[in-house]
Structures are given as structure tokens and as C-alpha cells.
Amino acid sequence: xxxxxxxxxxxxxxxxxxxxxxxxxxxxxxxxxxxxxxxxxxxxxxxxxxxxxxxxxxxxxxxxxxxxxxxxxxxxxxxxxxxxxxxxxx
Numbered sequence: 900x901x902x903x904x905x906x907x908x909x910x911x912x913x914x915x916x917x918x919x920x921x922x923x924x925x926x927x928x929x930x931x932x933x934x935x936x937x938x939x940x941x942x943x944x945x946x947x948x949x950x951x952x953x954x955x956x957x958x959x960x961x962x963x964x965x966x967x968x969x970x971x972x973x974x975x976x977x978x979x980x981x982x983x984x985x986x987x988x989x
Contacts, residue, residue: 931968931984932984934968935981935984935985936985938965938981938985939985939987941960941963941965942956942981942982942985942987945959945960945963953975953976953978953979953982953989954975956973956978957972957973957974957975957977957978958973960973960978961973
């Protein structure tokens with residue numbers, strides 16, 4: 900394939916590019932929804948302890964060793980996005 904590309908050949912199928920992108924986005928959305936739904940009980944438990952602000956919830960998620968969807972620390976914005984995705988109120 901590298902030789903064909905170097906020779907200027909067009910690789911891939913541009914006719915189904917939009918469809919392939921739609922399938923990829925749908926898969927990413929499904930993964931994000933699943934991640935968020937698994938955290939609903941955790942968020943509810945955190946709120947029950949009195950952590951009601953986005954910053955407090957982020958700190959508590961980090962303290963509990965729960966990593967964000969990308970494996971990093973939690974931020975107020977990532978908690979807000981999680982709450983929006985699960986239709987929980989901030």
C-alpha cells in the first residue's frame with residue numbers, strides 16, 4: 900500500500916466516508932453513554948455525602964480513584980459533561 904500511495908494512487912473509498920464517520924461517531928457515543936451510566940450510582944453516593952458542587956464532585960471522584968473517561972483526573976467541566984449526559988442536575 901505504501902508503494903501505491905507513493906505512486907499517487909488514491910487509497911480508500913471516498914463514497915462511503917460520511918457513512919463510515921457516522922458509524923464511528925455512533926460507536927463513540929455508545930461508549931460514552933455506557934461510561935456515564937455506570938457512574939450514576941457513584942455520583943449519587945458522592946452527592947449524599949454533601950459534595951454538591953462540580954469541584955467537590957471532581958475532587959471526590961479523584962479521591963476515590965475513579966478515572967475520567969480518558970483515564971485522567973476529573974475537572975469541573977468533565978463532571979458537568981457527565982451530569983449532562985446522564986440528565987442529572989448539577
